[in-house]
Amino acid sequence: MGGNLTVRKLFYTFFLLAVFSLVGIGTALADGSHNSNAKEPYIIEKDGYKIELFFDNIPLKTGKTSFNMSIFDKDLNKLIIPIVFNLEKVEGNVKKSEGHGESHQKEPHFNISQNADVYGGFIDITEKGDWNFNVTFNDGIKVVSIDFMMEVADSGPNLKLLVLMGNSMVLSMVAAAVIKKKRETGGIYFAASN
C-alpha cells in the first residue's frame, strides 16, 4: 500500500514537472527556430513605383507568414488606394505523374487589408518553389500591375511539437530511473503482475 502511494506521488510530481518544463523549454526552442528578420524590407521597383515589403521571416518559408506592405509613387509619397493582391505558383517545366495526391493539392491562402497607408495581412503557402506575387491598382490614370517572384523554401516540421514530444520522453526516462533506483534501495515494492 505504502509503495503504491509513493509511486502515485512520484507520478504526480513528475507529471507536474513535465508540464511546466515542456511548456517552458518547448516554447523557448520553438521560438528560437523562427528567426525574425523583419528589419530589412524587400524592395521592388517598377514603372516608377516602389513597393516595400516587410515579411515576418525572410527567406520565405512554407506555412503562414505575416507581412506589411507600403507602395510609393515616383515622388516617394505613400499611396492610399485600393489594391488587388494575388499570388500564384510558378510551375516548372516537368509535369509530374498524375493521380496520387491530385485531388488534394492546396491553393495558397492570403488575406490583405489596408490600415491607413500600410497594407498588412498574411500569406499561407503550402508548396515550396517560386511564387509569383502580383499587386494591381489604379493610380487614377492607368491600371498598374506589378509582378515579382519570390522563392519559398520548405519550413520543415513544427519544432515546438517535436521538442514537446522529445521532452516528455526524456522526463519519462528520468522518472523511470528514479523509480528503478527507489526499488533497488527498497523504497518501493511492486507486486508481480502474474
Next chain:
Amino acid sequence: MQPQINKDNGKNLLNGYLGSFMKSKWFPGIFTWPVMLVFAIIIYQTLWGPRSAHDNFGTAMTWILWWPLIPLIFLLLGRFWCAVCPFATISDLAQEYFGANLPVPRFLRKYGIWIIDATFILITWADHVFGIVESPRGSGYLLMLLFTGVVITSIFFERRTWCRYLCFLGGLSGNYARAGMLELRATSEKCKACKSQSCFKGGENAPGCPMFEFPKVMDTNARCNLCGYCVKNCPNDSITLSMRPATKELWSIRKPHLEEAFLAIVIMGIVFVQNITMLDIWQPILSFLEHLTGTNNYFVTFTIAFSVAMALPILFMLIPAAISAYLTKESIWRNFALFGYAVIPLDLAGHLAHNLFHLLAEGLAVLYTGLALFGIEVVNQSPAILETSSIQMMQYILVILGTFGSIFTIVKLAKTNYGEVTNKIFISLPYIVVMIILGIINLVLFYLPMAHRV
C-alpha cells in the same frame, strides 16, 4: 516422420522449416529491422520531405501501401504485423535501456479496449477534420505522437503494454485476427505437466509473451502477435501453428465482450464515412448539413455526419438484438455483443474493398515517390495498377463474400449459443436481414466513383 496433428486443429505448420525458422535467432528480427529502416525513412520523409502528399514517399508508403495491406495481412497471418511493427521494436528497445517494468495499471487492464476504441474513432475523425492523410506533416506528427506514447508507456510499464492495451490499431487487429486464417495454440495434454511456464514467464531463448498471453489457456488469436517467443521457450514443443478457415474463430464465441463487438459495428460506420467523403454525393450532404445547422464550419458538419454514420450500424444491430433478446430471454446488450462479432467479416471485406481502390488505383505512386528519392523523376505516368472497372469488380466480389461470411457467422453463432432453442431461425433472421442491408449499402457506395487518396 508423421506430421503432428492437433486433434482440434489442422496440420501443425511448426513441424518443418517454419518451426525451425521461428525457433531460430533470426525470427522475427529478419523482418523487424528492415521494417524499422523503412519506418525511419517514412518519418524523415513525412517530417522533412516534400509538403505535397503527391510527391512524398512517406505518405505514399503509409497510406497507399501499408494501410491498404494491413487488413489483408490480418486476414492471412493474424496479428503477425504486430510482431514486426516498428513501434513494438521501439517499445522493446526503450524498455531494455530505461524500463521501470511496473505492472500494468488496473484501469488499463479493465478499460484498455475502450480506450483503444475511442482512440481509433478519434484518429479517424481527426484525419478528416485536420486532413492527416493528405498532409505529410500531419502524418509525421501522428507517427511521432504514437512514437512518444509507445516510448513513455514502455519506459514505465512491463512487456508491450502499449501494443496490448493502448495501440489504436489493437482493437481492429484483434477483431480481424479473429477472422484470420492462422491459429497458434498450445497442446493441453503437454501443458498439463509443464512446471516451467516459460511461454509466459520467459526463458533462456526469449522473453515471456510480450502480449501478456498464456498459450495454455489461449482460445483466441485476437491478442497473439505470432512473435514466436513461446515457440522458442516451450521445452515440450507444445505450441502448434495451423491454418483454419477464415472467420472460424467467430463461430464459436460464447462469452462476447461488448467493447470488442462495439468496435466491430462502429468500423462499419467508419467504412461508410471513408467511402462517402470520397464520393460526389458528399458535397450535397455537406450543403444539407450546413443548411440544417446554419454554419459552414467543416468541424461541425463533418462531426455530425461522422456521428450519424457510426450510429447507423449500431441502431441497425439494436433492432434484431431486441427481437432476439425477447426470444432468448436474455439481455439486449449480451445479444448485441454476441452477434456484433458477426459484422467482422463484412467489416474486413468493406475495409479491404475501400483500400483496394487506393492500392490498385494509386499504387505506383509508391514507386514514383521512391524513385524520386534517388533523383529519378517519373513523367506523365498514371499511378494506377489496374483500371477502375476491374477494381470495382473486385470490390463487389469482396463485399459479397464478406456479406456471406457475416451471414454464415450469424447462423453458426446461433447454433453454438442457442443449440437447444427450437426457434433459432427467428433469432438469426433479423440479423441476416440487417447484414444484407449493410452489404447492399456497401455495394452502392462502391458502385459510385471514388476520388484518390493523398
